Amino acid sequence: AQSVTQPDIHITVSEGASLELRCNYSYGATPYLFWYVQSPGQGLQLLLKYFSGDTLVQGIKGFEAEFKRSQSSFNLRKPSVHWSDAAEYFCAGAYSGAGSYQLTFGKGTKLSVIP
Amino acid sequence: NAGVTQTPKFQVLKTGQSMTLQCAQDMNHEYMSWYRQDPGMGLRLIHYSVGAGITDQGEVPNGYNVSRSTTEDFPLRLLSAAPSQTSVYFCASRLGQFNEQFFGPGTRLTVL
Numbered sequence: 001a002q003s004v005t006q007p008d009i010h011i012t013v014s015e016g017a018s019l020e021l022r023c024n025y026s027y028g029a030t031p032y033l034f035w036y037v038q039s040p041g042q043g044l045q046l047l048l049k050y051f052s053g054d055t056l057v058q059g060i061k062g063f064e065a066e067f068k069r070s071q072s073s074f075n076l077r078k079p080s081v082h083w084s085d086a087a088e089y090f091c092a093g094a095y096s097g098a099g100s101y102q103l104t105f106g107k108g109t110k111l112s113v114i115p
Numbered sequence: 116n117a118g119v120t121q122t123p124k125f126q127v128l129k130t131g132q133s134m135t136l137q138c139a140q141d142m143n144h145e146y147m148s149w150y151r152q153d154p155g156m157g158l159r160l161i162h163y164s165v166g167a168g169i170t171d172q173g174e175v176p177n178g179y180n181v182s183r184s185t186t187e188d189f190p191l192r193l194l195s196a197a198p199s200q201t202s203v204y205f206c207a208s209r210l211g212q213f214n215e216q217f218f219g220p221g222t223r224l225t226v227l
Binding site: 006009032034042043044045046049051090092094102103104105106107108 | 119148150157160213215218
């Protein structure tokens with residue numbers, strides 16, 4: 001069955017440091033992949049998406065993600081973290097074999113930022 | 116545009132009670148979905164719809180009903196609430212299969 005795995009439940013970084021959040025997928029074919037961010041008490045906001053083409057995807061708020069087929073990964077990166085980036089981050093995938101491309105979410109990675 | 120709206124924001128129920136969580140969108144989106152979010156579990160799909168009159172089950176449909184009589188509205192009904200349904204519920208919509216999914220602000224439900 002298709003799945004999305006986020007190996008890290010909680011990550012703490014210092015403000016100004018670089019960030020990488022991991023995401024691995026398990027699908028029979030190339031999925032469509034997404035990263036969402038959720039601030040406390042809020043809904044989810046789309047950071048970026050990968051459908052096809054260039055494997056390095058740029059998103060909002062200075063985030064980028066790289067699709068690596070050989071590693072079944074879609075890791076999210078940011079070169080310099082700001083305190084306002086503290087939130088929970090969700091990787092999600094959609095698969096063409098799942099009917100109407102419904103999203104499957106990972107369990108999330110909570111990011112804490114130290115001043 | 117108001118986007119995706121959900122009511123109520125908070126609700127407390129007793130076991131066995133029924134209620135409807137409301138979801139509406141004003142973006143003329145065909146696709147709408149309901150998710151529940153539990154700590155450490157991410158978001159899990161309950162039901163979804165690909166257009167008025169068309170609904171289907173997601174990963175965790177038991178105990179919930181949906182209908183889609185209009186493009187704008189996609190209510191979620193809890194038939195007989197159970198403590199296991201204590202969760203935060205999110206409604207989402209998108210224009211089509213390959214479009215961005217927009218989320219509502221959520222409804223926090225507690226079942227005692």
